[in-house]
Amino acid sequence: MVKVAPPKKRVETPSSVKAVVDKIASTPSLQLSTVFPPFVWIFGKGDIQHWIVVLNHFDDFFAAHVAPRVQLELKRSPALGHPHGGPFPSDACLWILRATAVILDNCSNKQLYGSTEHLSSLLASEQIEVAVAALYVLASATRRAPGARSNRFHSDHKLRARLLALCSGLGDTARQGDGGGSSAGGGGGGDASPPTLVLGMSVGGGGAGRKGIGISASDDAGAVHFEFYSPRGADEVLGDLGPSGSRVISASNLHLDGLSDHATTEQLASEYKVPADLRFSLFARVRLAKLGATPEGASTAAQIRLLAFCILLQSEGGSGGASGGGGPNGADDTLGLVFLTEPQPEFVAELLRVLRAEGEGLPSAVVELSLRVLAALAGDRSHQSGVITVMRSGGHPAVFSALVASAVSRLTAAPSPPVGAELAAAGLPKLELDAINAEADAPVPLAEALVSLLSTLVTTHGGCQTLRDVSLLPVLLPLLRNRNARHVHIVSHAVHVLEIFMDYTSSASAAFRELGGLELVVERLKQEAEDALAEHATTHGSGGSNGGGGVGG
Structure with missing residues (x-):
């Protein structure tokens, strides 16, 4: 190693x-x-x-x-x-x-x-x-820096094959979500709205402001369908693989078999003589199928698929190099490779449906990863134009604008933990300080993912047009008032986005002044200068500073 x-x-x-x-x-x-x-x-x-x-x-x-x-x-x-x-x-x-x-x-x-x-x-x-x-x-x-075409990360054949297997089903969930809602329970009152299907999850629905996630009734719970080609020969674990040819594994209700994912995979591999190099592909299907049989598991399955897709897309060579380092395992993985390399407007629309359902009880990790995948797609040459086209259509700018405004509002409403002299003067117990820090950090992952997408969009002409459709300035400017020490990096990235956006269009600069942006910047600079002088006076008077650690809250 x-x-x-x-x-x-x-x-x-x-x-x-x-x-x-x-x-x-x-x-x-x-x-x-x-x-x-x-x-x-x-x-x-x-x-x-x-x-x-x-x-x-x-x-x-x-x-x-x-x-x-x-x-x-x-x-x-x-x-x-x-x-x-x-x-x-x-x-x-x-x-x-x-x-x-x-x-x-x-x-x-x-x-x-x-x-x-x-x-x-x-x-x-x-x-x-x-x-x-x-x-x-x-x-x-x-993860690439916004605007970067490469990150010099190379994935070997084994890793790429495993990631492709874990992407399985993304295209299916996109097509399923595009088909409209499907109620898992059937029936329902006249006021009940149908749930939204996103990434294999049923979100909302049921009327009366119901929130949360369920599973789609159109899916066979715990079902696996795996097509593969078995060569003739011997396997070190299974022995003789039998005659060569195409084979199909179809199994349902795997979540009820009482076995671990490994044990179920071993059982199916033994029964259908699955070669060693295809066994992880089968394992991935088994794991995702079992997870998809419960609402909580469906959320985890969505995270696994989105993470695997994002990693593949951002590895060295991006979608253009997806075929390097060895081919995929099995027919379904070949489809996954096509899904990775070609524009997928249905999948982009599916990710935007995730953003639309953000307030309906969808897990924040799924929303965050959807933003990360959108950022990766928007930064990839083969997907960029398709992503921007979908983002500018169908009411999506309003959804995106509402999400930015919501993220800014959550950051602003989060408590600001005391730092420096304030922390020493407050004398807070560690448990109380940890609780304040945790509450301040809660909206950060989603905001980081959102700023990452903004930073990617603002580097291209089409992306800037998208941000203009979103009315970026009015929704992002309030973030400049955020003085929370745990949010400084987000504010810094947001300011960078605003700088590039105003360079793109003179009307944005005029709007920035009209909305009071210049006064906000001047006031913030004044406050930061005063804070720096006060900190210098404190440390100079005490003869130094306490170094602090990096492990813990």
């Missing part, structure tokens, strides 16, 4: 970062989740070279506890009994994966990250939470 190599040229690590790096690296990896609270970022813009020691410490954990587990390669026969090494240390693994995602989200030089082979293996983890966390790390590693 390739670790992160130290830089040839010495890179100076800030003292506050080094203190946290040393603390994490000196802690045994199996104890990280018990010694430290969830990892949070408090360092400003970072460089992954500052965190090489930590990332290599994490890689040692993967080498010891992930690489030896052959069941993650789906090559273990049921007759072999308990997998390698006893119970998997999922708590430690989750802490490491989530900390890694935070580091990658906040650092440059992400292309140096070298543990993707282990992440690829974890996509087959028996614990769904671990598999999803691995996808989030890959999404962070592949």
Whole structure:
């Protein structure tokens, strides 16, 4: 396994970062989740070279506890009994994966990250939470800066094949959602509105302001349909595969079989003689089918599909290089490759339906990932024009405008935790401060995804026209009043979007002045200058500052 190599040229690590790096690296990896609270970022813009020691410490954990587990390669026969090494240390693994995602989200030089082979293996983890966390790390590693055409992230054949398998069903859910609503319960009163079908979920409906998600009645619960070609020969686990030819697996109600995803896959693979190189494709169908049989599971399945699609789209070469590094596994994966490389207006419309249903009880993670996928599509050459065309039609600008206004309102309404001298004077108990920080952070993921999409759109002519349709200035300007220390990065990105947008059109500059934007900027600069002077006076008078840590709230 390739670790992160130290830089040839010495890179100076800030003292506050080094203190946290040393603390994490000196802690045994199996104890990280018990010694430290969830990892949070408090360092400003970072460089992954500052965190090489930590990332290599994490890689040692993967080498010891992930690489030896052959069941993650789906090559273990049921007759072999308990997998390698006893119970998997999922708590430690989750802490490491989530900390890694935070580091990658906040650092440059992400292309140096070298543990993707282990992440690829974890996509087959028996614990769904671990598999999803691995996808989030890959999404962070592949995320491009707005306007960038490349991120120098290369995925190997194994990873691309697994991601394609996890995308399975995206095209089906888009076509299903385009067909209108379908009530899972049937009947209903005259005032009951039909639910909206998005990404395999039934959202809202039922009248009386009902919110929440269900599952589509048009789907066979827990059903798998898998077509594949089996070559003639022998398999190391199954033995003789029988005669060559096309085969079809059709099974339903898999969520009722009482077996784990691995056990169900092994059972079907043994019965239908599925070759080793197609076994993860079958496993992905089994997992997604079982998840899709419950409302909560359907939400997780939607997140898995969206994450896998976004990672593939943003890997080196984008949609244009999707066929590189080996072909897909199975007929359904071939369809997934076509879905990735060709414009998909139905899928874009499906993502916009997610935004429309945002206030109907749809999980925020699904909305956030839909925005991330829209940003990735809008930044991809083969999809860009199609995305913008759909976004400018069918009332979508109004939906997008309402979402921006809602996100700004939530950020503004969130509590502002005390910092610096205010924090010392407040003397708040840690539990109370953690609660305030958590409430302040709650609207951040959605706002970050939204600003990412805005930052991508504003770099193109068509995108700026879309933002003009959205009436961007009136809905985004109130964000300049937000002084919350935990929202500074969002405000900074929003200001950058406004700068580019006003460069695009002189009418936007005039509107900015008419709406009081100039006064807002001047007032904010004045307040920030006063804060900086006060902080300097405080630290100068006390002879220094307390460094603080990077682990914990």
